[in-house]
Amino acid sequence: MTEPVRLARHTPVAEAADLLEIGPLVARSDEDLLVAMRRSSAQPATRLIGVVDEAGRLVGVLPILRLAEAVVARVVPESLLADISGVADVARFGHAVEARTVADAMLEPASIRPDATIGEAFRAMHQRRLSGLYVVDPDGRPIGYLDLIELAIAYLDAIEAEQRATDNPAS
Amino acid sequence: MDVAVAATIFVTTYALIATDRIDKTVAALLGGLAMIVLRVIDQETAFHAIDFNVIFLLAGMMALAGTLRRTGFFQWVAIRSVKVAGGDPFRLIVVLSVVAAGLSAFLDNVTTVVLIAPVTLYIAMTLRVSPFPFLVSEILASNIGGTATLIGDPPNILIGSASGLDFAAFLGTMAPAALLVFVAFVVTVRFFFRGALEVHAEVRDAVLALDEREVLTDPRLLRISLVVIGLTIVGFLVHGVLGYEPATIALLGAAALMLVTRSDPAEVLREIEWPTVFFFVGLFMLVEGVVEVGIINAIAAGLFDLTAGDQSITTIGLLWLSGVASAIVDNIPYTAAMIPVVRELGAQGLAVEPLWWSLALGACLGGNATIIGASANVVVANLAGRAGHPITFRGFLPYGLVVVVESLVISSAYLWVRFLR
Numbered sequence: 001m002t003e004p005v006r007l008a009r010h011t012p013v014a015e016a017a018d019l020l021e022i023g024p025l026v027a028r029s030d031e032d033l034l035v036a037m038r039r040s041s042a043q044p045a046t047r048l049i050g051v052v053d054e055a056g057r058l059v060g061v062l063p064i065l066r067l068a069e070a071v072v073a074r075v076v077p078e079s080l081l082a083d084i085s086g087v088a089d090v091a092r093f094g095h096a097v098e099a100r101t102v103a104d105a106m107l108e109p110a111s112i113r114p115d116a117t118i119g120e121a122f123r124a125m126h127q128r129r130l131s132g133l134y135v136v137d138p139d140g141r142p143i144g145y146l147d148l149i150e151l152a153i154a155y156l157d158a159i160e161a162e163q164r165a166t167d168n169p170a171s
Numbered sequence: 172m173d174v175a176v177a178a179t180i181f182v183t184t185y186a187l188i189a190t191d192r193i194d195k196t197v198a199a200l201l202g203g204l205a206m207i208v209l210r211v212i213d214q215e216t217a218f219h220a221i222d223f224n225v226i227f228l229l230a231g232m233m234a235l236a237g238t239l240r241r242t243g244f245f246q247w248v249a250i251r252s253v254k255v256a257g258g259d260p261f262r263l264i265v266v267l268s269v270v271a272a273g274l275s276a277f278l279d280n281v282t283t284v285v286l287i288a289p290v291t292l293y294i295a296m297t298l299r300v301s302p303f304p305f306l307v308s309e310i311l312a313s314n315i316g317g318t319a320t321l322i323g324d325p326p327n328i329l330i331g332s333a334s335g336l337d338f339a340a341f342l343g344t345m346a347p348a349a350l351l352v353f354v355a356f357v358v359t360v361r362f363f364f365r366g367a368l369e370v371h372a373e374v375r376d377a378v379l380a381l382d383e384r385e386v387l388t389d390p391r392l393l394r395i396s397l398v399v400i401g402l403t404i405v406g407f408l409v410h411g412v413l414g415y416e417p418a419t420i421a422l423l424g425a426a427a428l429m430l431v432t433r434s435d436p437a438e439v440l441r442e443i444e445w446p447t448v449f450f451f452v453g454l455f456m457l458v459e460g461v462v463e464v465g466i467i468n469a470i471a472a473g474l475f476d477l478t479a480g481d482q483s484i485t486t487i488g489l490l491w492l493s494g495v496a497s498a499i500v501d502n503i504p505y506t507a508a509m510i511p512v513v514r515e516l517g518a519q520g521l522a523v524e525p526l527w528w529s530l531a532l533g534a535c536l537g538g539n540a541t542i543i544g545a546s547a548n549v550v551v552a553n554l555a556g557r558a559g560h561p562i563t564f565r566g567f568l569p570y571g572l573v574v575v576v577e578s579l580v581i582s583s584a585y586l587w588v589r590f591l592r
Contacts, residue, residue: 077293078385081246084289087554094292094558 007158009119016118016151017135017144024134024145026050029059029103033070036102040064045150048132050142051106057140060106063131070099111136114143118155121146177211177464184457185508189500196446196453199504203456211460220459221452224332224418229451230443231421232322235400236278237442238428242393243386245286248274250383253294258375260300260368264308265357267291271309272316272353276323276346277404280313280547288554290381297377302560304364306551307567311539311574313547315356318535319349321417322407324545325451326497326506326534328417333510334527337411344528348585352536352578359577363570392432399428454507462511471515483591485516486525487583493533494579498540498571506534525590532582540575542567 007016025046027036036049049067051060073080073096080093099105111134112121125133125148135144184202188195207217239245248270256266267287274283287309295302317324321331321341331341387393403424410420429439461467478485489509496505509530517523538545542552542564548571552562 076385078250078382081250081289081293082243082386082388084246084286085240087285087550087557090285090289090292090554091557093289094554094560097293098296098559 007118007155009122010117012114013112013116013118013121013135013146014114014144016121016154017114017146019154020145020147020150022046022145022147022150024050024142026052026056026142027062027102029053029101029106031102033067033099033102033105036062037067037071040067045147046132046145047147047149048110048130048134048145049102049106050134050145051102051109052142056142058109058111058134058136058142060103060108061110061130061132061134062102062106066096066105066107069096070105073097073099109140110134111140111142112146113138118151121151122148173211173464174466176209177206177460178466180205180209180211181457181461181466181508185500185504188504194446195501196450199450199453199457201453203453203460206456206460212456212463216463217456217459220462221455222329222332224416225328225451225455226448227418228322228328228332228416228421229325230448231418231423231425233279233443233447234425234439235396235403235421235428236282238392238432238434238439239278239396239400240282240286240442241388242390242396243388244393244396245274245283246290246386247383247393249287249290250381250386253290253378253381254383258298258370258378260298260304260370261361261364263294263378264305264360264364264368267305268308268312268353268357268360272312272319272349275313275316275547276319276349277400280317280324280545281550284309284313284547284551285554288551292558292560293381294378298370298374300370301367302555303562303566304360304367306555306560306562307570308360308364310545310548310551310567311356311360311570312353314535314539314545315349315353315578317547318352318532319346320407322421324535324538325503327531329503329506329510330527330531330534331417333514334523336524336527338407338417339409339411341531342408344589345531348528348532348582351581351585355577355581356574359574363573395432396428399424399431402427450503451507454504458507458511461508467508467511468515471512471519474512475516475519475521480520482521482525483587485521486529486586486591489513489526490529490533490582490586491579493530494537494540494575497534497537498544498575502534502538502545506530509534522590525586528590529582529586532586533579536578536582537575539578540568540571542571544571 022045025043027049029051047064049062050058051062053059084090110128110130112124114135121133131148133146134142137143180202184198187193187198206212207214252266252270256262271283271287291305292302295305321327321338406420410417429436513526513530542548555562
């Protein structure tokens with residue numbers, strides 16, 4: 001049985017990303033949504049697509065749910081129409097029904113440096129209401145991916161393991 | 172001294188509201204409170220000036236419209252109208268404009284246009300045409316429709332409460348004017364957008380694919396809401412005869428809706444736009460300050476001299492002044508400031524009823540001139556921009572100006588025929 005890796009809120013993001021072993025899933029901003037969708041189905045563990053420009057720099061992110069919303073908007077727009085109650089919902093609906101490329105549906109980029117801490121990563125994901133975050137190099141190119149759920153599970157596992165070790169120091 | 176202080180507070184506050192330098196509710200509240208703090212008026216006078224008939228009428232109607240909004244009703248009506256119109260873009264514009272105008276006559280303009288807009292965006296996308304002509308038409312129609320009734324637009328609510336003219340009087344005078352303006356508007360829209368509405372035959376049927384039943388989130392709440400709102404409107408029609416104020420009817424409707432639907436009052440009352448309510452509170456206190464020190468009397472006397480006390484010139488002049496002013500500044504503070512002026516003109520011997528109607532028509536219809544002229548305009552421009560179809564100030568202006576000029580010409584003729592001949 002492998003020794004659980006120690007994770008704490010000050011653990012560098014680079015270490016956590018290596019531990020999770022979930023690769024980045026990048027798409028070009030001019031890519032068709034359908035192509036991006038096929039790509040994401042082949043890599044389901046990555047719940048946030050990183051959108052890059054021609055130079056490979058992160059220019060946006062596209063949550064899988066938002067990608068699905070664009071499909072729902074074309075097939076059964078009524079289900080999205082029923083949820084609308086304000087200006088922000090209308091804008092979101094407008095984007096969803098008209099989105100054809102990744103750029104049409106993407107959100108502002110969400111990234112973190114490799115030397116930032118896990119605590120900072122959790123805070124960034126919470127603030128942006130995103131299920132993942134891209135680890136980028138100094139030029140803004142994706143070099144890793146942090147998934148909220150997987151990171152949370154790994155973090156909780158680490159706490160439990162530490163707790164067990166404290167409770168049973170002899171074992 | 173008080174006159175200079177009151178005038179400075181008033182002008183500064185209105186400048187802040189007009190330029191959007193700070194939030195308009197904060198500006199109005201600070202302006203109203205400054206009148207108390209700087210001892211232009213005392214707190215008792217300021218609070219006494221707050222017209223609770225206006226406040227509670229607004230709050231009651233917001234609660235009713237907010238509840239109806241949660242049922243999917245607006246989207247349902249929009250989809251049904253699309254099906255009635257078929258795939259012809261001009262017929263779609265006309266039908267959606269009728270819906271926007273009709274709903275805005277009884278419910279909040281902003282709620283109406285915001286909830287018709289997504290269906291509009293979808294239809295335009297399906298027909299592969301720009302949503303601009305549809306959204307612009309809905310803005311213009313909504314403001315025209317709101318002109319028709321006492322509860323259709325905030326300036327009318329203010330005027331109704333101040334003048335004592337009841338809902339039936341508004342309906343009998345404002346609705347025919349609004350109808351004439353609307354007919355002219357439809358003809359004008361045809362000229363505005365005839366080149367932009369070419370649609371390929373194969374996409375026309377695609378707009379009929381939407382299923383309106385699927386947007387209804389709570390059919391039971393919808394049925395009850397419609398019955399209660401219907402009864403509330405009947406209540407408005409007879410409130411004058413029964414001797415009740417409109418606010419009593421609106422609050423009764425909101426309370427009855429909460430009772431019948433067993434809704435959580437906290438949830439229903441959250442639908443009230445409290446910033447708008449407090450905007451009115453601030454304005455009432457602010458305007459009372461300039462009334463108390465005699466500024467309004469002086470303005471009214473100046474206007475009376477300017478028009479030589481001629482009823483026709485004053486009435487038509489007030490209409491155009493209100494139309495131009497409401498195109499530039501928010502029509503709510505404009506109306507709040509002009510109400511005591513009209514009252515004073517009446518005290519100086521002019522027949523006051525035509526003046527109330529000219530103020531109401533000018534303030535409501537003038538809001539169509541620019542994209543910042545009324546709340547519905549600003550909100551639709553905002554959502555259209557965020558959805559990737561910006562409606563700019565310059566883009567809107569030619570359409571708004573033409574519609575306002577024709578609206579004011581029609582209103583002038585209407586007022587002359589009904590009151591000034």
